[in-house]
Amino acid sequence: MNEKVIQQVKQRYGIVGNYEGLNRSIDIAIQVAPTELSVLIYGESGVGKEVLPRVIHDNSARKHNKYFAINCGSLPEGTIDSELFGHKKGSFTGALDDREGYFSVANNGTLFLDEVGELPLATQARLLRVLETGEYIRVGESEVRKTNVRIVAATNVNMQKAIREGKFREDLYYRLNTIPINMPPLRERGRDIELLFRKFAYDISEKYRIEPVRLTEDARVLLLQYKWPGNIRQLRNLVEQISIISKEREITPEILMSYGVTDDSLGETGLVLHGQNREVHGQNVHSYEKERDMLFQLLSSIGKEVKDLKELVHNNMEHRQSPSQENYRILDEDMTEMNAPMQYGHQTVIRQPQPYIVNEQRYPSQNEPYSSHNIQEVDIEPIEDAPMSNRELMRKNIIESLRRNNGNRKKTATELDISERTLYRKIKEYGLEI
Ligand SMILES: Nc1ncnc2c1ncn2[C@@H]1O[C@H](COP(=O)(O)OP(=O)(O)O)[C@@H](O)[C@H]1O
Ligand SMILES: [Mg+2]
Numbered sequence: 001m002n003e004k005v006i007q008q009v010k011q012r013y014g015i016v017g018n019y020e021g022l023n024r025s026i027d028i029a030i031q032v033a034p035t036e037l038s039v040l041i042y043g044e045s046g047v048g049k050e051v052l053p054r055v056i057h058d059n060s061a062r063k064h065n066k067y068f069a070i071n072c073g074s075l076p077e078g079t080i081d082s083e084l085f086g087h088k089k090g091s092f093t094g095a096l097d098d099r100e101g102y103f104s105v106a107n108n109g110t111l112f113l114d115e116v117g118e119l120p121l122a123t124q125a126r127l128l129r130v131l132e133t134g135e136y137i138r139v140g141e142s143e144v145r146k147t148n149v150r151i152v153a154a155t156n157v158n159m160q161k162a163i164r165e166g167k168f169r170e171d172l173y174y175r176l177n178t179i180p181i182n183m184p185p186l187r188e189r190g191r192d193i194e195l196l197f198r199k200f201a202y203d204i205s206e207k208y209r210i211e212p213v214r215l216t217e218d219a220r221v222l223l224l225q226y227k228w229p230g231n232i233r234q235l236r237n238l239v240e241q242i243s244i245i246s247k248e249r250e251i252t253p254e255i256l257m258s259y260g261v262t263d264d265s266l267g268e269t270g271l272v273l274h275g276q277n278r279e280v281h282g283q284n285v286h287s288y289e290k291e292r293d294m295l296f297q298l299l300s301s302i303g304k305e306v307k308d309l310k311e312l313v314h315n316n317m318e319h320r321q322s323p324s325q326e327n328y329r330i331l332d333e334d335m336t337e338m339n340a341p342m343q344y345g346h347q348t349v350i351r352q353p354q355p356y357i358v359n360e361q362r363y364p365s366q367n368e369p370y371s372s373h374n375i376q377e378v379d380i381e382p383i384e385d386a387p388m389s390n391r392e393l394m395r396k397n398i399i400e401s402l403r404r405n406n407g408n409r410k411k412t413a414t415e416l417d418i419s420e421r422t423l424y425r426k427i428k429e430y431g432l433e434i
Contacts, residue, residue, distance in 0.1 A: 033059035043183030046233030066109035078406030091140020093407030
């Protein structure tokens with residue numbers, strides 16, 4: 001293990017922690033980067049899986065080509081094939097134009113397939129083919145196309161179990177799993193918990209110009225034995241909440257408990273049971289923990305939707321006020337992120353002309369200051385000079401929403417918060433029927 005290189009990577013990507021299992025994972029990522037091997041990253045939700053594919057890409061011969069991160073769990077089942085492989089105009093309702101998929105736009109680059117265990121079986125078959133032969137076919141076409149994409153995948157589900165239950169193809173699993181990397185859960189990482197607490201407390205104090213919160217000795221002990229079902233994501237949100245809401249700067253166990261941290265050393269505590277039946281990769285984790293994880297995800301998606309809506313409204317208003325301004329939309333980088341209202345400095349600007357979310361993240365080069373690591377790439381393209389009228393905006397929103405929902409009008413109406421009847425009328429009015 002090359003300690004120096006590992007430390008450099010940690011600094012460059014803002015990875016905090018000294019736990020041996022973490023160092024080992026980073027080490028494997030560095031070693032495997034220059035090869036063409038497929039990598040499968042395992043780890044519970046919130047452990048920090050998403051940084052490794054980027055490390056791999058940046059340290060590979062593909063580093064000057066495209067990198068895309070796709071969350072397979074957040075793509076609607078009906079459009080997933082078209083997102084990945086592209087489609088031909090008219091191949092389904094809402095397919096108003098030809099579309100290139102990720103396997104085309106990421107040619108010679110790297111695709112990170114997050115939550116790969118969520119892929120539908122039909123998509124798995126297509127994925128296997130492209131991995132084995134480099135060939136794929138766009139939805140609605142018969143022409144075979146070629147691509148050269150390196151796949152790094154991640155999962156928080158037990159793949160063996162998914163295979164046993166017929167939810168995941170075994171052949172695809174072996175193809176993806178050439179090099180497995182395990183990201184350890186936070187509860188195993190001991191003193192890293194404290195280091196991360198301090199990092200997040202410092203970050204937020206800088207951002208809001210407030211005094212950072214600090215832990216009493218007892219509070220430190222409590223954090224070390226807590227089970228952290230939502231891992232680092234949960235810790236970050238906890239520190240953000242306490243930093244903003246709590247009047248105290250010296251954080252005691254009582255304060256932590258009032259924010260939901262339980263004393264897991266006592267065994268059953270109402271929410272989390274003491275590590276029993278736990279195995280790696282999340283199998284047999286107690287159902288309370290799963291429930292809690294699900295709640296985190298639910299809160300996360302609600303938080304994100306509110307944030308997206310706010311930003312959409314904000315951008316539209318800005319657009320109307322200053323016609324010369326570029327028109328862009330900001331979405332959260334992580335679809336599963338539990339960002340809540342206090343999410344900060346973690347945004348990706350999406351290229352507006354892309355009908356779907358294209359998630360191109362950027363990490364700093366070695367020369368850039370470390371503090372900017374969590375500000376994502378701002379890749380803005382003006383879409384047109386004149387501002388869009390309300391009518392044009394509505395038309396555009398309908399087209400995009402129809403695409404996202406694979407032409408399903410009911411879902412589109414719900415997403416746009418208009419009645420189905422209004423949607424039908426608008427589709428007719430804007431000539432969107434095909
Ligand atoms: N070692 C680390 N140091 C600092 N922040 C981290 C670290 N690992 C993860 N994070 C942060 O924790 C959050 C969850 O990480 P993420 O990669 O999205 O988790 P996963 O994909 O495993 O669910 C992100 O905001 C990430 O920036
Ligand atoms: Mg993730």
